[in-house]
Every structure is written in structure tokens, then in C-alpha cells.
Amino acid sequence: MSLDNLHVGINHYLVLSGILFSIGVLGVLIRKNAIVILMSIELMLNAVNLDFVAFAKFSQNIDGQVMVFFVMTIAAAEAAVGLAIAIAVYKRFQEVNISRFENLKG
Amino acid sequence: MAGLNIEDVLFYAFGAGTVLSAVLVVFFANPIYSALFLALAMSMLGALFFVLEAYFISVAQITVYAGAVMVLFVMVLMLFDLKNEGEDILKVSPLGLIKLLAVGLLCGFFIGTGWVASKIPGKVISETSMASDQQTAINKDVQPVDIGSTVSLSRQLFSKYVFAFEAVSILLLVAIVGSVALARSKGGTHHVSR
Structure with missing residues (x-):
């Protein structure tokens, strides 16, 4: 493997973002704690943000950064609502295990 | 093009740090440690955004994610009394193995795609080639801007x-x-x- 391959291009950023996304998926799949699942979702959103910023840099087009701005705003709103639901579940069951969420109904 | 320049070194350092923190987020049984390592991962991603010349996004990442969202997570964790939360993450079960295998496959696809894409001759996407593509693009309303x-x-x-x-x-x-x-x-x- 030559040193030229280690020179960072867009592929490196895409692979890093893919690895981060996979770790986020793993967290959503194997964890039972709802808070940690929300954290893993944040991790996945951040992986996508890294993609957007990398494309913005390597194509010299700022639209990717605008998208990151929107993704951040929506992720913050999603975290607030998700944590409010977690608080509601904790009040009812005294734990935030994801299996309790199947009891959510009107 | 021998030798790594400073951007490459920063990419590898912060990239490795981000991946390590992300793994620790998933595998710490105590959610408060997960939250702290998530804050670390967010900060390192902010540094990567800085390397990518997205200065405003970098600062917003650190204030909004590593600041506000993480404070929200830690506050909610403080409200809960999760001392008896002895979650067995590393327990080996058939379903767990299938999940691990599926995620490993997904990760392998990402890495393999990147590796194959870097091998295609004449299609190396670099900063200059994509920028020059845009100069000749049919879409003329996209002005070249200072992305920083x-x-x-x-x-x-x-x-x-x-x-x-x-x-x-x-x-x-x-x-x-x-x-x-x-x-x-x-x-x-x-x-x-x-």
C-alpha cells in the first residue's frame, strides 16, 4: 500500500462516516436502554452530517453545509421529544427499557 | 506527493478518536458514561468539520450538540435513578450474533465501496477535479463560493x-x-x- 493511498480524499471521509453510521445502527439494535438508543440515533445523524460537509468541501458547494444546519435543528427537536417520551415512560414503569414502549397506546 | 500533510494527520487522529468514542458509547453499560463519550465524539466531529473548512458548522456542532443536546441528555439521566440498570450488553445470544453479523456486513459494504472507489483509475474524486467539473457544469446558477x-x-x-x-x-x-x-x-x- 503506497503512501499515496493514505492521502485523504473524499473516500476516506465517506468510509469514516459509514463506520460511524454502522456503530450507530449497532447501538440501536443491541441496546435496551431508550436513552442510549436516542444517543445512537444522534450518532447516525452525525455520520450523515460528516458526509454532507465532506461533499460540500470536495465539490466546493455550500449547499451541503446548509443541509447540515437543518439536520442539526431537526436532531435537536427529535432529541427533546424523544427524551420527553422517555420521561413519560419512566414515570409509569420506573425504568426506560425499550420493551416497555410496546405498552404505549392512547 | 510523498508524506502526509497536516490535514491528513488531523483526519486520522480525529477519525480514530471519533470511532473509538462511538464504540464506547454503545458498549458502556452505564448510560452516563455513554453520554460523556457521546459528547467527546461530537467534539471530535466538530474538529473534523473544522478540518473540512466548515467553520460555522464546526462551532454550531460544539455548541448545539456537545453543549445543548448533551446537557439535555445528562439532565434526563439525572432525573432517572438507573443504579439497578445492570444491562448485559456482551451476553452472547443467537439473535445478538445475527445483529452483530448484520452490522458487520453493513460496515464491510461501506469500507469495501470506499476501497473499490479508490481503485478506479481516472475517477479519483479530488478537490480540484470536482471543482473543475462544476465550472463546466450545465447548472450555471451554482456560483463558486467560498465554502469557509x-x-x-x-x-x-x-x-x-x-x-x-x-x-x-x-x-x-x-x-x-x-x-x-x-x-x-x-x-x-x-x-x-x-
């Missing part, structure tokens, strides 16, 4: 994306009202008399 400046970011935000910007403000209002209404409801979503 907040001025060009806000110019796009308040002209091309102004409708989305206003829609996001409505979404935030809905989220505020919804989360307050959810958190105030007695006994979660069920009507129980306590």
Missing part, C-alpha cells in the same frame, strides 16, 4: 432555503409544545390513578 465563510452560508440560507428555514422554526415550536405536553402528562401515556 459564514457570509456565503447565510446568503444561501436566507435566499435559496428561506422557506425551509421558516418551516424549521415552525417545527421547533411544535417540538417545544409537544415535549412540554408529553413531560407534563401524569403517569406517562396511561390514565392511572396514583
